[in-house]
Amino acid sequence: xxxPPIVRIDxxxxxxxxxxxxxxxxxxxxxxxxxxxxxxxxxxxLAVDLGVHHNTVALAYRTLAEExxxxxxxxxxxxxxxxxxxxxxxxxxxxFSQHLEGLLAKAAADGLSSKAIAREFRALGxxxxxxxxx
Amino acid sequence: xxxPPIVRIDxxxxxxxxxxxxxxxxxxxxxxxxxxxxxxxxxxxLAVDLGVHHNTVALAYRTLAEExxxxxxxxxxxxxxxxxxxxxxxxxxxxFSQHLEGLLAKAAADGLSSKAIAREFRALGxxxxxxxxx
Numbered sequence: 001x002x003x004p005p006i007v008r009i010d011x012x013x014x015x016x017x018x019x020x021x022x023x024x025x026x027x028x029x030x031x032x033x034x035x036x037x038x039x040x041x042x043x044x045x046l047a048v049d050l051g052v053h054h055n056t057v058a059l060a061y062r063t064l065a066e067e068x069x070x071x072x073x074x075x076x077x078x079x080x081x082x083x084x085x086x087x088x089x090x091x092x093x094x095x096f097s098q099h100l101e102g103l104l105a106k107a108a109a110d111g112l113s114s115k116a117i118a119r120e121f122r123a124l125g126x127x128x129x130x131x132x133x134x
Numbered sequence: 135x136x137x138p139p140i141v142r143i144d145x146x147x148x149x150x151x152x153x154x155x156x157x158x159x160x161x162x163x164x165x166x167x168x169x170x171x172x173x174x175x176x177x178x179x180l181a182v183d184l185g186v187h188h189n190t191v192a193l194a195y196r197t198l199a200e201e202x203x204x205x206x207x208x209x210x211x212x213x214x215x216x217x218x219x220x221x222x223x224x225x226x227x228x229x230f231s232q233h234l235e236g237l238l239a240k241a242a243a244d245g246l247s248s249k250a251i252a253r254e255f256r257a258l259g260x261x262x263x264x265x266x267x268x
Contacts (some may be wrong), residue, residue, distance in 0.1 A: 002138070010232070012225075013229070013232070023178070023235075023236035023239065024236075026236075026239045026243055027235050027236065027238075027239035027241065029239075029243070030139070030238075030239045030243055031239075031240045058209055064177070067243060069243075071149065085146070085243075086244065086245040086247050087245050088241075088245035088246045088247075089245070091146075092241070092244035092245065092246065093246060093250070093254075096221070096237070096240075096241040096244070096246060096251070097254055097258070098144070098147070099237055100254060100258055100259075101157075101161050101258050101262070102157035102158075102160075102161065103197060103233055103234060103237060104161075104164075104165045104258055104259070104262055105157065105160045105161035105163075105164045105165075105262060106157070106160065106230075107222075107226070107230040108164045108262060108263075109160055109163070109164055109201060109203075109219075110220065110222055110226035110230070111219050111221050111223070111226065112218040112223035112226065112227060113156060113222075114259065114262075114263045116222070116227070117230070117259075118259065120227075120230065120231055120234060121234065121255055124231070124234055124235050124238055125158065125238070125248065125251075125252065128234075128235070128238055128239060128242060128248075129242075129248045
């Protein structure tokens with residue numbers, strides 16, 4: 001029985017497919033839903049499941065490997081590794097702040113209330129950090 | 135005495151200049167820092183201030199005009215108008231949720247703590263909604 005794909009491509013999104021794959025797998029890694037030792041689908045398999053070129057998946061896996069999340073094996077396997085998190089650079093903090101402000105302003109411009117936005121933030125915080133955010 | 139430009143282009147950012155201009159002016163509009171009746175710099179003036187092509191600024195202004203924030207005048211002037219906010223579509227909500235999750239996971243992967251992320255969220259909420267978020 002094949003498992004459902006671990007990620008889902010949204011064709012209506014402006015983001016490139018590789019970036020969507022990276023973002024979704026990264027969220028699973030941060031939350032611990034994908035633990036060290038977990039074997040990801042092969043590049044070829046995930047490409048078939050998602051209907052994208054295998055280079056797209058390969059680029060996503062390489063990006064996550066460079067961030068220290070995955071070890072890439074011969075034959076295109078990828079295994080989750082225990083990752084030593086970096087200390088946040090000032091650059092990373094400034095970028096986060098800038099992107100978050102843009103995203104919140106866009107949501108408000110699209111008609112989301114500040115309450116709805118705060119609710120979503122809390123829900124995602126619980127999902128990513130299992131209640132460690134408050 | 136020339137005022138400082140209302141936006142700032144970050145050359146190190148991956149986002150295109152026009153998108154940075156849109157995002158920053160939109161944040162000023164959402165927060166009310168730019169009120170209805172305010173006249174923005176001309177396309178040409180802002181392009182000179184930022185060191186970008188005037189088409190870049192023109193595209194940013196058109197994008198904000200299409201969102202209902204600006205009225206564009208002959209001679210390239212742009213005036214902030216009172217905007218009837220849309221009701222949030224399901225699509226806008228889903229996109230916000232997806233982008234926010236990606237952004238939070240990236241910040242966590244870059245080493246920002248959940249506390250630092252929550253603090254930044256609250257600070258931006260206060261800035262955009264003047265304390266209406268909690």
